Amino acid sequence: MSGKQVTDQQVNLYMKLRKDYSQKVSAAKAGISESSGYRIEKQALQPKRGQRNWRTRTDPLESIWDSVVLPLLEQDSDISPVGIYDHLCEHHQDKFNPSSRRTLERRIKQWRHLNADSSDVVFVQHHEPGRLGIADFTRVQYPVSILGEVLQHQLFHFRLPACGWAFAQVIYGGESFAAFSDGLQNALIAAGGVPTEIRTDSLSAAYKNRTEQDDFTERFTELMKHYGFKATRNNRGVAQENGAIESPNRHIKAQLEQALRIRGSYDFTSRSDYEAFVQSIVERRNRRVADKLAQEQRQLQPLPVHTSVNYTEHYLRVSRTSTIALKRVTYTVPSRLVGSRLLVRLYDSRLELYLGTVLTETLPRVYAQGSKRVRSVNYQHVIEALVKKPRAFRHSQWRDELLPSDNYKHIWSHVNDTMMADKACYYIVRLLHLASKTGHEQRLGEFVVNEIEHGRVPSIYDCEERFAYPPAAIPKMTVHQHALSQYQSLLHGGNHG
Incomplete structure (x- = not known):
């Protein structure tokens, strides 16, 4: 066009269009005049102006x-x-x-x-179906809570990079072998098979990390043999070598956080509810690659008949206080076990207590932060012993932890202020005993608190009447109405006079 320099792109476009169109049409499509097109074909187009080789202002960095x-x-x-x-x-x-x-x-x-020296280069990888699975732990930053209490946790994340299928499991402790083994086995079961190679970073749960070679731990070696996969790891400190899992770590956490924002709350009623929520988000992601997963499953190795060990074993004796101590945590156990020697199987989320070969109790696992010692107290384990000597409640080291909820803490505070010392202990212990026997812990606590707010402390007898003795069921009676013709049979052979 007049007054404008014809660019190289316009020249190339004109010559390409000229194969199929006339000179006039090609020039119009290329945005130039017909005469410019004529000069292009005659190779008489005015050459482009050369770039200037002088500065238009003083160099501000010349002196430094x-x-x-x-x-x-x-x-x-x-x-x-x-x-x-x-x-x-x-x-x-x-x-x-x-x-x-x-x-x-x-x-x-x-x-x-x-x-400068050469820079790092990211080499895009090609992943063959059935060959590689990548596992990693990733810390969660969004503030999930259970009934208002912050939940410290992280995710075990497993991925088949060839098809993009993923698995995530909530982990409540550190990167232990129990957590790794449990997460990996659940992931392989969910995937429907075992890839040839499992890749991680230098997890202490899998590697001794004494040398640069693959110095596997004994338990991890057993896990490898049981499932028949080869283990590899990336170079220490080079996270980008695990890029097929590091980037998805960020994506899955971001997606979970957005789903929580849409949900409108980060608070859940229980751990199982939160775990189900995480599972639903992961399954939603996996539905998009279901067809690719089905193709990769054909290349996976079959699962073994039985799972491998995903726990550690500890032999502990129950003390006189009806407790056991493990990993800086003191747990109460049923008082009937005092003096016994238990086999404790320690999982990532629970403890299983065996007396001989009999599973007697399952406890939720609690983690101690740093070097602190903590307690996990369940009043139901010791209430039968406590009800025989209720005065022990007042100065018990576990007193506050024996109260199962804020309602019971409020009740104890009220009766402690308004009753004689012995009577207050007797009242709260009998109330806990009733809650344990009836299974109506929450309803009983709410009832007593409501009565207190109305200026009355219900007696233990009143609570028993309401919660310990369910109302008798009214029997269902079915009355069949006889037909009128049946009454006539009563008159045969009778007296008519």
């Missing part, structure tokens, strides 16, 4: 580039442009204008492209 900036760049390749900028503003104000920051950044970037 060779003497100050270059020595810093050559001294340390990790010095950032912002660091050099701050240094110039502080120590070379007479030679450097702070408004030249962008010029400085562009000049440093250009110099490093031309003179």
